[in-house]
Amino acid sequence: xxxxxxxxxxxxxxxxxxxxxxxxxxxxxxxxxxxxxxxxxxxxxxxxxxxxxxxxxxxxxxxxxxxxxxxxxxxxxxxxxxxxxxxxxxxxxxxxxxxxxxxxxxxxxxxxxxxxxxxxxxxxxxxxxxxxxxxxxxxxxxxxxxxxxxxxxxxxxxxxxxxxxxxxxxxxxxxxxxxxxxxxxxxxxxxxxxxxxxxxxxxxxxxxxxxxxxxxxxxxxxxxxxxxxxxxxxxxxxxxxxxxxxxxxxxxxxxxxxxxxxxxxx
Numbered sequence: 001x002x003x004x005x006x007x008x009x010x011x012x013x014x015x016x017x018x019x020x021x022x023x024x025x026x027x028x029x030x031x032x033x034x035x036x037x038x039x040x041x042x043x044x045x046x047x048x049x050x051x052x053x054x055x056x057x058x059x060x061x062x063x064x065x066x067x068x069x070x071x072x073x074x075x076x077x078x079x080x081x082x083x084x085x086x087x088x089x090x091x092x093x094x095x096x097x098x099x100x101x102x103x104x105x106x107x108x109x110x111x112x113x114x115x116x117x118x119x120x121x122x123x124x125x126x127x128x129x130x131x132x133x134x135x136x137x138x139x140x141x142x143x144x145x146x147x148x149x150x151x152x153x154x155x156x157x158x159x160x161x162x163x164x165x166x167x168x169x170x171x172x173x174x175x176x177x178x179x180x181x182x183x184x185x186x187x188x189x190x191x192x193x194x195x196x197x198x199x200x201x202x203x204x205x206x207x208x209x210x211x212x213x214x215x216x217x218x219x220x221x222x223x224x225x226x227x228x229x230x231x232x233x234x235x236x237x238x239x240x241x242x243x244x245x246x247x248x249x250x251x252x253x254x255x256x257x258x259x260x261x262x263x264x265x266x
Contacts, residue, residue, distance in 0.1 A: 010142060053072060193234060
């Protein structure tokens with residue numbers, strides 16, 4: 001059988017290609033796909049412990065069987081977070097339940113008010129928003145990027161470059177929104193993430209949670225941003241005057257632990 005392997009971020013740069021077709025045995029697994037990829041591109045081998053895999057847009061275990069025509073995506077360490085806008089909005093007669101988007105166009109602090117106005121109903125007493133911005137100080141380099149990070153030690157970050165597996169990213173954001181509803185009872189949520197170039201001081205992600213009570217909204221917004229950074233196939237490179245460093249950690253393929261914190265209502 002033949003499968004198409006897609007590469008992103010660090011792996012894309014190391015292999016020098018975004019995609020490669022592999023011919024594999026009929027009973028091949030995801031792990032066999034990785035081994036076939038490494039035979040073609042040995043330079044990828046050291047990344048084994050920090051990559052995750054997705055089969056046809058869903059995270060997959062290495063033992064999962066592949067089928068002819070499958071897409072196998074190699075997911076390098078994520079942090080965060082194509083085209084112009086890629087909205088996926090669920091709506092009901094009371095207004096949008098979710099706003100999940102990847103955007104190339106910039107947005108400012110006003111997006112929090114705009115999203116809150118779109119989501120809130122007369123039954124909602126709380127709107128909680130979070131805005132992530134490009135900062136001058138560097139973050140933690142992804143595995144394998146330590147030497148490059150050391151080369152830029154003490155320098156100021158000029159901008160961030162974001163790359164995404166767009167269809168899978170929206171699917172993961174949708175799963176996170178579902179979890180927010182199940183865990184906190186918050187069904188009105190927005191996650192909007194920039195892709196492409198995000199200069200110093202500009203916003204890279206906006207999260208807005210709308211609920212009847214403030215504690216639910218705070219917890220929902222916190223969960224949404226933490227899970228997006230941990231799971232969404234969105235990669236971040238810090239750009240300096242003479243190079244860049246990929247930032248992040250191995251992707252988590254499922255939800256984090258249940259928050260058992262209890263607070264009073266408002």
